[in-house]
Amino acid sequence: MPWVLLVVAAGMELVWATALKRSEGFTRLWPTVIGVPVCLLSVVVLTLALRDLPVGTAYAVWVGLGSLGVAVTGMAVLGESVTPMRVTCLALILAGVIGLKAVEG
Template sequence: MSTSLAWALLLVAALLELVWAAALKLGDGFSRLLPSAVGLLVAASSLVLLAVVLRILPMGTAYAVWVGIGAGGVALTGMVWFGEAVSPARLAFLGLILTGVIGLKLVDG
């Protein structure tokens, strides 16, 4: 697997974090079967992709990027789709997460 493919798969794995988090939110504490099942299946898929990527990319970088994109993306998803609070400070700190993710990509290329 090429490094470029590993980075692309890492992006997919991180974006799956948004899907499983939203599905678990819709699953209402595992009280709704379909969204809960989707959330668990997608979470497992995200972890499998991360495991594959770790064969190529440095562990610390890959994990930090996966968590950063996932956390930032989930926070934005919560604001946009679930009406969670939006504030300048919250957006600024999400921007710092994004800056860190981009920095790690540039450093570990």
Template sequence: MSPQAAAWAILFVAALLEIVWALALKQAEGFSRLWPSVLGSTVAMASFALLTVALRQLPVGTAYAVWVGIGAVGVAGTGMLFLGESVTPQRLAFLGLIVIGVVGLRAVES
């Protein structure tokens, strides 16, 4: 695996961890619940650390946009599927635009 391919894989894992920490912090209820707070904080540090590693090979603007985009779509999707958040055509369309942007950024950085 090339260094750039490895960086993309690391970035993807970092973005998946972003989903975990955001959802954990939601469950932490403003840091009032210990274990979700600990999980969210710990996973956030791991996500940031992996983002930092990926940035050694990837442009910061692209990597950050992809990291945030995957995290945002993942958190929004999880909220809709499991947390009872609203599912509207407009919301799905705008999440689709984020996905298109992430895929497009990945494609142009290949």
């Protein structure tokens, strides 16, 4: 269950980071209204996962999956550049997350 919570928290990171990008520095209401509470909720869910997971592993996975999701969303939805090196680096992040899960079990 802690790994499920961790993945949910990372998914929320994708939502809040994208919403805050769209808030244009908190000048747009609805992206701000979505982004800030989801950010807080993401940290709450991460905290629940931390009850049973080591902090280093959980935080690395949370940030890694969140970063990966935000970067892919940026490329797919926001028109950010897609380069072979960028995709390779994102694949390495994913490999690291999978490795941490394998080590922790």
